[in-house]
Structures are given as structure tokens and as C-alpha cells.
Amino acid sequence: MKKIVTMTLAAMAFVMSLSSCSKDDDDDKKVEALATQVAGSYSGNEVVKVMGEESSNEVKTYVFVKASDTSVDLTIPQVGMGMMTIPALPVKGISLTKSGNTITGKLDSYEGVVTNASGEEKNYTISNLALVFSDKTIAVTFSLKYGNMPMTMDTTFTGTK
Amino acid sequence: MALAMPVLNLPGQTAFRDSVELDPIVVTASHTPKALKDAPVVTRLITLHDIKITDATNIQDMLTQEIPGLEFGFAMTQETTLNMSGFGGSSVLFLVDGERMAGETMDNVDYSRMNLDNVGRIEIVKGASSALYGSNAVGGVVNIISRENLEPWTANANSRYNTFGHEWRNGASFSFNTEKWNSQTSFQHTKIDPIDLPKAHTSEEIALELMKKAQGLPYDESVLDDDSNLSRLYGQTTYNMKERLTWRATDQLTLIGRGGYFFRTSERDTYDYHFNAYSAGLKGRYAWDSARHLELSYAYDQYDKANFMPDGTRTHDHDYSNQQHVVHALYSHPFGRNNLLLGGDYLHDYLTTYQFIEGASHSQDNIDGYAQFDWNITDQLNIVGSARYDYFSASSLKALTGRLAVVYKLPIFTLRANYASGFRAPTLKEMYMHFDMGNMGYWIIGNPNLEPEKSHNFNLALERQNRIRHSGILDGAYNFTLVGYCNIFDKRITTIDYDYEGQESALYWNEDGVNVWGIDISMGHYFDWGLTLKLNYSWMHETGNVYFSQFNQPRTHSMTWRIGYGHRFSRHYALDAALSGRHQGEPQSGRTDVDQGYTIWKLMLQHHLWRGINVNTAIDNLFNYKPKSYYYSSPLTTGTSFSIGLSVDLTQ
16 A cells, blocks of 8 residues: 555656656747747838937848847847947847737846947937737837937837848 | 906905905006006006916916916927917017016026016016017017015015925025115025826837737727827926115115026936026116106126036036126106106127037127107097117117007996017027037028018907996906907018038028917906906917927917915915816817817915915816827826925014
């Protein structure tokens, strides 16, 4: 009887360990899948608004790189021309979650420093970044505060991989 | 004409109502003191009672609550713009005790300099008044007149907190009055935190709709249409102190000295804007009798702007200083029941700004002379004629303006007919600006060949004021005023597209003007038992070369109203209550990317307690109006806000 109990407990422990391992394995696959699915180069339309007025509407390429299992980094491409150019801006640590058939990403705020074409260092802040990814298509929205500009640039981007 | 009603001193009324003058005196319409009912031009008077009951922190709040057709908005730098019945801020002359102020923010002076703590009344004359006040009095004059306490001494300390931006307003004032001396001292400090204006939709919601649109699925366009111009109101702090000392040297001779200092800092994301203003003045008045007098005065006003980094370092890339020296002379001479007024001014205006070529400064002198004859033909008929000549040295511009006002008192109504011309000389900035906006290669270029803006104003007013007696609950005083006007405004100074050295730029230029037609209706009833009803309505229509700026939006219909009740319940408790509101109709432009019509209500309760202690409470935006998007012309509200304040009069 004692042996049966012992075997039963052992079997339960084995099953539980299997199920546990199985669950962990599934999660690992999903986590990996999120960053891997999102990472890539997207070509599409970027619209920039300054104080409600559209200041640019151009075809751009957004590049996402896997940073961890649950996050990606983004490089926002250069915008403007001549003296008005804002160089490409790295944004790090966009956390990803699965939501139904889509992957959503979020970053409340990111502060960085970049060197512009004149060799000057400029501070910038990305805030309220949100992304939605589904079936090789991505939609991104964020606000950019660059250098001493007194106003933010509100940007949306939709593109395909 | 008397848009502010005389209130009788009746038992049961509160201290504030008791303080309303029985027959208020105004000065703005004729440059000399006149009873409001005798003023030659329709004058809107905001009394001390109005100022206290509106619980306004600054002149913008005050005027917005009282004057229909007057609206303040924001510009890109979050400096204030004004629209008053179709005229922009540069066309409305603001005076403090009859004196101009130096400096500009967006289209006019820095309104936050006008501390309401020491204001006794505000007089508003709509339409042109350049024949008395010269340049800028194209669309109207707002004259803020300081209080003068005549008690042996008074002292007041007050503090108020408002939930909107966690705003604090603290003030103190002190006055003394003897046979020879009168002194008025005031200090005010305000502080408001930055306010993040709520967006209609979160970034996640916007991204989801973007995805639907990209995938060709049904999506909500309104989520993607949030084109708010403003996302954050910058916090700011102000300090404002003033002193005015009067010496009655003899029965005939009075000397008045005054000084003031103002500081404001506006906390931006990357650096702080600092604004400093210094003012001083000396006035001598010799009066042979009540009608014959001579005034000589000198006034100095300086307004500076500078930017500072968070570590306190001055950047020097936004340095600005405007300094004005003004000498006035005014002589009044009676001829029986008539009066002749002769005046002249010299103004030296100096400006240096980061918007000029680096290191440059410019100045100009303005010399003028004017005359006004006040002809009382009969007890019923009064004609006032004025003429003025102005000369500006920098542009060699000359301007001749005039006014003719007729007042005819019928048994039932008083009729007023008025013609006045106005002008605005180009400013030094408009003549010499040479500025690369935002260092982006977009130049704004001044034009020394600008001509002055000009206006012709015609208005006709019908006024009725009277008392109702022996009618029970209806007993009290009432008034009704109907004004129809037409303003013909030409040579408006604005910017046009310009090619500067191959770059897309802007050039100051004289454009064709507009014609503004309008009707103002004002009515009020002050019931003897304490109830007050006031309603002001304004209709306005612009034709011609109408330019609809996104910063200010002329609205066809606008209205303000107030239901007030004041009662002294016991020796130690009295209440003043007011439910007021303002409605701004849809913009005349038909633009949808600006704020549409809205209505905002405010409830104020002022409790007058023991020995001069007053507790003021207010609920602003009572019905929680929230703009869908925050445009430059949106009301600056995020919903209902509350305020509570304490004021202690130590002399009572």
C-alpha cells in the first residue's frame, strides 16, 4: 500500500513536473516569439504633427531590434533636412505583451542624447510610445521632445516588414 | 449707458454691495472725470464689487467673465492673444491709471502685470479712441484704475488656493491717509504648476486604430483626428508690487509719486522664461478750482525678457528690453458750463531684442497734441469734439484723428451717437525685425515702410435706467443699453509670404482691412431685497478681407450673465453668492480645427464673517465642460475646479 502511495505521489510529482516544464517551455516560446516576431525593418508612412499641424508626411523605414525576450529597441529615422534635420534617434526598452492575435508594445518615457550633423549634443525625450504588431504590419505612435524645441512632435507610423 | 448700476444703501445688503458707488465716476471716455450717466461715449464699468465677486486672479479671467465678445487664447509660445469684437490684441490699448505699459508678449502687453489686488475699477470703451489716446486705440481702450482708500489706514492680507494647476494666489496691501499724505502699497504673488492637458485618446488606442486602418479594417477616424495644439500648460510664478504716494502740498497742488516691480517666470521644458518690469512715475496737479486744472507728469516703464537654463545660466539668445519715457501735459479750462481740454505727450520708445540683427537696437520719438471741447448746449444736449495730431520720428509718420460724440437725454431714453477715428503706428519690431524663427531658416523680416493701421468707428446707443418703486418684490434699479456699431478697419499690419534670399519667409505688410458690424445688449436689474440679474449679449459680423487666425476666433454670438444674491443675515455673517456664466458661440470662420462653441458656469460664495474675515469659495466650470481637443482658442479648463480663499481686513 505504502509502495502504491509512493508510486502515486512520484507519478503525480512527475506529471506535475512535466506539466510545469511544459508550461515553462510554452511561455519561453511565446516570450521569444514576441520579440522575434516584432524585430525587423518596416517600410511605411510616417506623419509628424507639431502642435496639431502636420509638419511632414513621408515614407520612412523603422528598424526594431530584439533587446530581450520581452522587449525591442527602435531606431527612429532622421527627419527634416538641412539645418532643420533631427538625426536618427535610438529608443530602448519597448516592452511587449501578447494581446489576442496582436502584440502590443509600450514605453512611457525614454531620454537620450544624440549628436547632430553640426557635432552638437542634443537631448531628446520619447514619451507615450505605443505600438501594435500583427501579421508583419506595425503601427507606432509617440511624442518626441528634441533639444530646446519648446513643443513636442507627435508622430505616427504604419509600415510592413 | 450706465452698464454698471447704482446700488442703493439698503438694510440687509452686504458690505460689497454697500461699497458700490451710487453715481460712479469714469474718466476714460473724456480724459476727465464725468458721471457714468454723462460720459460722451458708451463706457462699460467693472466695479470693485464685480472684481471681488468674480474671484478672478488676473485681468484675463476678469474680462472674460464680464465682457461678451472678448476672448483670450494662446499662441505658440503660450503667450496670450486677445480678440475683442473682431479686433486683435494689438488694436486694443491697455492702460493702468491712464498710462501705457512697455513690452509685448504676443500681440499686446503682458497681461499678468495687471495685479487685480489693488484695482478699484476697470473702464472699457469699445471702438476707436485715438483722438484722446493715440496709437493702438483702434478697437478699444481698457483702463485699469487703482483703488484709493481714504480711511485713516487699511490693511489686508489674502490667500487663495485653486485646484486647477494647484494655483496659489497670495496678496497683501496697506494704505494710510492723512490730511497731507496718502499711501497705497500692494503686493501679490501667484504660483501655478504645469498642467498636462488630457488627450481625448491614449497612445495605445491611437496605435490600435492605426493598425485597423493599415489592415483595411473598419476604424474610428475620430481617434486619429486629435489635432490638439496644446498638450501642456507651463507653470509660472509671478511677483507684483506697487507703491503710490500722494502729497497734497496745498489745497491746489497735489504731487503723486509711484513705483512698481513685476517678475514672472514661466517654466518651460528645457529652460525658463524670465520677465521683469520696472515702472515709476511722478505727477503734479495744480487745480484752480474743480474745472480748471493743469497736470504735468513723467512716466517710465521697462519690460525685459530673458531665458535661463535650469542651472541658472542666462542663455542671452532671447534677450529683450523695451524702455519707454513719457512726458504728459494736460490743461482743462472751463467756459461756463462748457470745458476745453488741451493736452500733449512726448514718448521715447527704445527696443533691443533677439529678433533684430544681432546686437541692434532701435528707438523712436512720438510727439502729439490734442484738444477736446465739451459743449453742453442744453441740459439735454451735449456735444464733445476731439482732435489729435501724432508724429512718429522713425517712420516720419503723421496721424490726424478726431471724434465727435453727441448725447441727447430724452425723458425715457438717452441717445448717444459717436464717430471716432483710430490708428496704430507700426511698432519698432514690425519695422526692423530680422529673425530666423526657431533657427530653421524661416525668416521674419520687418518693413520700415509700413503705414499705420486706421479705423473709423460709428456707433449709436440707446440707454434706459430707472428705479421701480411701490411694486413689491420688483422694487429696485434696472438698466438697459443697446449699442449698434460699425468699425471700418484698414491697412491692417500682418505678414505675407516672402522670398528672402531664396528661403521661404514672411514680411510685415499692410493688408486690406475688414468691416466689423455689431450689436451689444446689456441689461441688469438690482432688486432691493438683494437679488441681482445681469445679462450681456454681443453679436458681431466681419466682412471684407477677413483673416481667420488659428490663435483667436471671432464668434458671431457671445454672452455673459450673472445671478447674484447678497444678504446680511446677522451682525457677524453676510453672504454674497453669484452664479455666473459665459457662452461663446461657434467661430465665424467655420473652421473645425479650432474650438467650437462652449458654455462655462461658475458658482461663487463669499462669506463675510466676524471682524473683516472673509472666506471665498468658488466652483469653476460647474458642469464639467471639457474640450475635445485643446486648440489655441479653447477655454483653458480640464473640467470642474474648486477654489477656497481667506481675506482678512485688519482695519474693520
